[in-house]
Amino acid sequence: MTSDGGTRMASPSQEIEELRQKLKDAEDTLKAIRSGSVDALVVKGHKGEEEIRTILDIGSLGDSLFNQFAQPIFILDKSYRILRSNKKAQDLCGLNPVNVLFSELFSLLPTIETGLPVEGGLSSDWIGDRRHISALDVVHYNPDLGTRFYLVDASPVVLSWEGVQGGIVSMMDITERKLAEIRLSVKAGQLRQQFTFMKSISDNIAEGLLLLDEDHKVIFQNPSALRLLGLADIDLPGRDLSEVFHIESEDGARLEFPWLALVTGDAPDATTQRGWVKGAGGVRTPVQYSLYSVKDGEDIRGSILVISDISERISSDKQLRLSVEKQQQSQKMEAIGRLAGGIAHDFNNLLLVIMGFTDLTLQGIEDDAAYENLMEVRKAGEKAAALTAQLLAYSRKQMLAPKVRLVNDSVVDLQKMLSRLIGENIRLDLDLTPEPLSVEVDEAKLQQVLVNMILNSKDAMSEGGDLSIRTGSLDVKAQDTTGMVGELIKENEEGVPPGKYAFIEIKDTGHGMSEDVLSQLFEPFFTTKEFGKGSGLGLSTAYGIIRQLGGYIQVFSLPGAGSTFKVILPLSGNAPEPSEARVVTPISGVAGADKVVLLVEDEDVVRKLLTRVLQDNGYRVIEARNGKEALTVLPPGSSAVDLVITDLMMPVMGGIELAERLGRERPELTIMFMSGYSEDKYNLPPIRGEAPNFAAKPFAPADFLAKIQSILESKTPAA
Amino acid sequence: MMENANVEPGSGAVPLPEEPELHDTFLLKLYVAGQTPKSMAAIENLNKICKEHLLGFYKLEVIDLARNPALARTDKILAIPTLVRNLPTPISRIIGDLSDEEQVLIGLNIKKI
Structure with missing residues (x-):
């Protein structure tokens, strides 16, 4: 019997009954499918024949698979009501959400969608629009799980057993990855900050810095390095150090750089040398450069070349050298002065003798043939005296009359x-x-x-x-x-x-x-x-x-x-004095009559000459070769000696010590000093509160006598 | 074996279900599809109910549609498992694995003993 045949044959009430039965069967079938109490269906094949289709039992098998997913999954109906969720999803929500609106679920939990604008996100009608949402970043806070990051995929689906549209939302937990990214970005930020700091230092220091990789290729340079080496910024990165850093000696010869040591790693941690580099426009700069290895454990990872401009240091070295030279020059002048002064002193003693005896001889032989010859000797002596005077002048030891x-x-x-x-x-x-x-x-x-x-x-x-x-x-x-x-x-x-x-x-x-x-x-x-x-x-x-x-x-x-x-x-604070003519005292034949002079002089010829001059002029002379001898030969009695004439520099006892002894033992005695060093005048102790009497050698006999005369004359009124 | 259901001609009004006589023999057909879980469950559940409530008064045929799907046409079977009561009339059917005994007894119009 076919339904068509049945329909024709059946009465209307029968038809209604049959329809009612069919409807009930359909309803029962649907109800059974819904309740999951059937697991196979009879369907029509494409040729009209019956076929059996087994329904997958989601209720038992499906749930276990569903729950094995590592990520939360929600299945929604077309009104975004949650139909099912797996275990992970329930962990996420902290409950088993059924019949709850997905948006309601998430509005209860603080969630931030970071991947897409709101209108394209989970709150939009993506099921109705049949739109797939992929890789949406969601940050979700859960009191148990803390803040988690998810990558959310949402797809509209057709559920065959419902015959209606719905959606499936899967969430991939990317918290660990995200945190790693954040840590990395924080780290990168810190590195960037450190780099900026280091760069601002390297930009501002005067030393040139070149950072090299293990193949000696430049990977970083600072402005000072560019300036010193006369290079442009774009020139350097990637270039070999040997191309950009040429070190020369002061005279321009190329110097070797310790490459080999670098390559083999035998170099000490820092190699410091000096040389010259050529900058922009061929300007040469003296530099000190140090090469430091950058090591990672034992491995050499690269090196840092530090180039310091040492022009200023060299210039201050030069100034120091000049100052030292100046000082040396000054010391040299002083030494030459002392030498000249010493020679002149000895010369003066000799000249004193030569000229003294010549003068003595000349007296009274004007008619002799030898007179003219002796006059030449005397003139030569005067010239020699002038020369020694010049030497003494240089050594600042001549007699001045300011x-x-x-x-x-x-x-x-x-x-x-x-x-x-x-x-x-x-x-x-x-x-x-x-x-x-x-x-x-x-x-x-x-x-x-x-x-x-x-x-x-x-x-x-x-x-x-x-x-x-x-x-x-x-x-x-x-x-x-x-x-x-x-x-x-x-x-x-x-x-x-x-x-x-x-x-x-x-x-x-x-x-x-x-x-x-x-x-x-x-x-x-x-x-x-x-x-x-x-x-x-x-x-x-x-x-x-x-x-x-x-x-x-x-x-x-x-x-x-x-x-x-x-x-x-x-400048002198005193008013100028009128210039006066020089007074020359002639040799007097009677000046020293009955005066007693103690003459202390170590040079035998000088003592002999002076004794002769004094005796010729009426003085009685007691001779002594040094201070000690003078004390021995000095006769007692306050008026036994009128004048003590003593040289300053003598062996055994010098003139100053003698004067001090006499000052204590025979204070009544008058002392006159003489010396080849005119400056000695200023080193003499005052005698009875007055400046000491002094005669600078060489002196002409007449001047010598004049000096003695003036001393004795000044002494007479006082005595 | 299978018998065609004997459908009583209706009077025009929907007839009220009649209480079956206890001595009447129940002719039951259980449609299954091989050994699906629900089919096996239905066979087990039905045997249990019949032994309890219909011992000596029933005749049960189990029809395996997995072997011959075309047999579904006879009783217009849509889902498996399904139990059809051909006798006593009117024909009635229960869809499902028969796990709810109460519902099965009502569906078969069997009074509890």
């Missing part, structure tokens, strides 16, 4: 003979200060100094030129200890100390002097003149005289640009 004068007077006095000195092809220009500047000088010696300088200028202008002489005042401030400005000034050994000075400046337009010449200018016997034309004592004498007067000489000169000599003298 008087207060106006500084202009020295120049005016000089003017008279200037024209004779300089000749016709040199133009002279005098520029004298209107200020009345008083200085304490030995007139004759100062003139000697100035004449010497003017003659030097004249020699420097053999083809003519201008010579200007200028006077003026100079106020040296405390901070200005070099006195004059100008880097090419050659000073005498010390700088000019602060104070008020007068100066005399002699300036020529001659050929000038080289630095070499300047450095030896004041040394005795240094001359640029032809052999025999100059003694080499002129400027050294001038130097000694001016220094002895408490003054300074400064020289400014450049080859081809003339020379300027500046004599600087301390």
